Amino acid sequence: MAGLEDLYREIILDHYRSPRNRGELATPPAVRIEGFNPLCGDEIVLYLEVTDGVVSDVKISGQGCSISQSSASMMSAAIKGKDVGEVRALIRSFKAMMSIPESGHEHDDGPVEEIGPIDPETFGELAALQGVVKFPVRIKCATLSWNTLVQALDEAAAN
Amino acid sequence: MAGLEDLYREIILDHYRSPRNRGELATPPAVRIEGFNPLCGDEIVLYLEVTDGVVSDVKISGQGCSISQSSASMMSAAIKGKDVGEVRALIRSFKAMMSIPESGHEHDDGPVEEIGPIDPETFGELAALQGVVKFPVRIKCATLSWNTLVQALDEAAAN
């Protein structure tokens, strides 16, 4: 069995205790998307502002467990100021780290694209979430904010 | 496990090989009732003529296994010439012998009225069917003609 220290890295607890980019943004210019984890009832509200192809601001509210909260917090820190292409690449890498194939079906046991060792350059603190993979029920917690981000990017692009 | 000799007494095989009262009767005066065992598809057609409260004639056609055929054959021999009251009493005794409580639900495992030792006076050859009880699936075979007889008596009474 995987140990708890794989899941609750210190940095995760830090983001949980002091979440970054907490709050709301005016809509418009921001888009507002709600994400929902039906298993545990966790909710996230993501405010995303894209200006000239760059994530100019992001805020998060809602409630959830330490994993979903810290994942959202780290995500917000990681994407702020990045251009949309980079953000989409990051989403792909993050999902690959969570062993979720591109099709998005999280319970597929089919072959997963080999991903190389996590690159701290790109991933930074997010690499700390790697341990979640050993706790399959929690993967949905970790990916909630990222799935919400995909929707927010799509909506921002559509506007 | 119960032995086959309990089931296939010589007298049963005799009735099976040479069934008594095989045939049809004109309706009216006789009533004609079909009986059906959904489990094995056995069919019996019973012709019953009641005159002045007495079973004046009975004939049986249809097809089935040795148990249903011989039970029908013995039944026909046992009831012919008897008055309806005696026949109804015989039906009750026969069903009791088959461990079927009066309510008629054959799968009830509830307490069954204690019946005394089978009386060869009343039962005659029918006592040979006692062994069927040890083969629960076959009880429906043995009782098919008797259930049909109940219907025939009711119909004859209604006419």
Add this chain to the structure above:
Amino acid sequence: MAIKQSEYDVTKIKSDFPLLDRVQDGNKIVFLDSAASSQRPYSVLEAMDDYYKTTHANVHRGVYAIAEEATRRYEEGRLAAGRLINAPDPAREIILTKNVTEAYNLVAYTWGRANLHDGAVIVLTESEHHANIVPWLMLKQERDITIRYIPIGDDFRLDLSNLDEMVKGAKFVSVTGASNVLGTITDLEPIVKAAHRAGALVMADGAQLVPHRPVDVQALDLDLFGYTGHKLLGPTGIGVLWARAAILEEMPPFLGGGEMINDVRLDGFTTNELPWKFEAGTPPIAESVGLGAAIRYLEEIGLEKIAAHEAELTNYALDSLCEHFPEIEIFGPGARTERRGGVISFRFGDIHPHDVSQVLDQHGVCVRAGHHCAKPLMRRLGVNATTRVSLYLYNDEHDVDVLIEALTAVKKMFA
């Protein structure tokens, strides 16, 4: 604060359950999630094994000894399922389903579609499990029926003050016998009386009731009732529906196929007698054997004694939790109250139930975190999820003590 109960030997009982012997990362398992699914004693596993090893054949039609014996064992499970709730005519009135969820769907699909037409009213409660809500919501998608929900009060109990008004004009009332979230046990008597006065049938959901105390459907004057095997030491794959024979006779069949028919022609069919009319296809044979063994195990210990043991242990747990953790908020009645079972749901400060449960697991303590298939109730309580501890016949004070220790660790971790 020792629990003393003559003749109730919890150590012996515990040793009957192989899973409770499991050691995980150096910790013995402390299983406090029996409300989701209980564990099984050796005798249940052995009964099923013995069945498969000596007697398996398809039931009801075989003219050979093994098949007759298999039929007998299958039907014995049915009789035990009826005996446990004092059903008047178990051989005809007990329908074996795959779980109790199927049982309620059976009722909604057959009795419901035959009797609930546009304008009909049914009554449920705010504390129902999804199994007793969604089948009715599905019917509501097809027809213009009204569903009224008996609310829960601030004491977490059904608010029965307005009962006659609630059931007025209703054709069907279905209420949980015991909540799988709150630990409350429903006072069925006034509900049944009011419903019958209003001319409605009454069904009770016994999933959380039957495993824990004696139930008598005749004394309760119920019309329909369900419970599920895996929560009462039985196997997965089996549930129980009881209804009065007169109701079952009137109901159209549910699933079509082998066994439930009397005759089939290319253009129509006729149905079999009760109970087989509602059992299409090969039934859960080994599961019925296992269920029968589980019921025998419970009967041997005695459900009165189990209820008494659980009541004492629940008081101990409630006291311990409140004593050690002032921040705990329990969603349910307190210690030493009437009609209170061993299900304890709570909020642990602002630590999320997922995190609570995950850390408890590290100590070998198994509890449930989530909405417990009762989302409407969660909304009523104003939470997304709770942590739920549930106690059963094999739990003891030591289990509670380990829980308290482990919760202390949770608190430290997320402080």
Add this chain to the structure above:
Amino acid sequence: MAIKQSEYDVTKIKSDFPLLDRVQDGNKIVFLDSAASSQRPYSVLEAMDDYYKTTHANVHRGVYAIAEEATRRYEEGRLAAGRLINAPDPAREIILTKNVTEAYNLVAYTWGRANLHDGAVIVLTESEHHANIVPWLMLKQERDITIRYIPIGDDFRLDLSNLDEMVKGAKFVSVTGASNVLGTITDLEPIVKAAHRAGALVMADGAQLVPHRPVDVQALDLDLFGYTGHKLLGPTGIGVLWARAAILEEMPPFLGGGEMINDVRLDGFTTNELPWKFEAGTPPIAESVGLGAAIRYLEEIGLEKIAAHEAELTNYALDSLCEHFPEIEIFGPGARTERRGGVISFRFGDIHPHDVSQVLDQHGVCVRAGHHCAKPLMRRLGVNATTRVSLYLYNDEHDVDVLIEALTAVKKMFA
């Protein structure tokens, strides 16, 4: 006439099945009723036992190790069930039901009620099991639909000469993959082609096919498919429905309750993702574990080899029966014909099948006597019942020899 097949060790296989070791009245059991339900190898019983003893908890929501492990084992059974028939996306497309009868009812209740309106045409065959007739007859009671039946010819095979006419205008075609009475194996290819040309979906009933030979739903180009656990060395209480994801996505849900929902409010609900959308309530967890073990057992021996063994043994049995009993009338294709499985139904002079089966039992020989849940087919054959011998991977020539001896005794008894 020895059966030689390299690497197929039937003695070893037989010894894997505890029930086949049973001695009854001095006779070793000769089990020739696997078409009704097969026996289970030790490995299946051990897998279920191990599950219950070490890992049982309710699945899908628990945030603790045992519950996660239980979920993993449950889902592994699903993946095995898909792998066995080469389903393209087992994790989403395999629905676990209680038996295959439930699977066909699921299709009739959901796809059927959503797509078959007054005037719709569906096509079945004269040789269907009740499980694939009654659900459609139930729909026909509600709606004005037409059911056409592909007839069987004098060779006991489906008469496909008029296929395009038969399927013209049909929306749904459902045919058995292998008859449980005749031993015929359906030539699915022309049926699927004709049905697809006509714009109909095609379902095949794999209950008697999957246990006996390799099946590939993609190669067969099927749309929906079902099979049942207990006929393939698995436990009772589990069946399998496969359908293309696109079809399942469109289908409304069937049973309502926990697990199949995404959200529930007092006035409505939304459904979960595939496959759980169709799995309400606590699923057959241990049964899925057992099914997975059964499939692994079959895969290890190899279904090609099992099919070859059964073909040789079927020829041996057909030859022996005809040689010893000139009065026998076999309802099905003869020896050494293509597309013929190990199910042998017959009339034994004018001795009633009940009597045949009862006397065989005295010799330890288990066969089935009756209508085999195929009453329309019985009418077509002009009989009320047949005696049915069915062969499986653990049967051998000696079993057939004992059968012949026992049939000789039957003849003597009723001469």
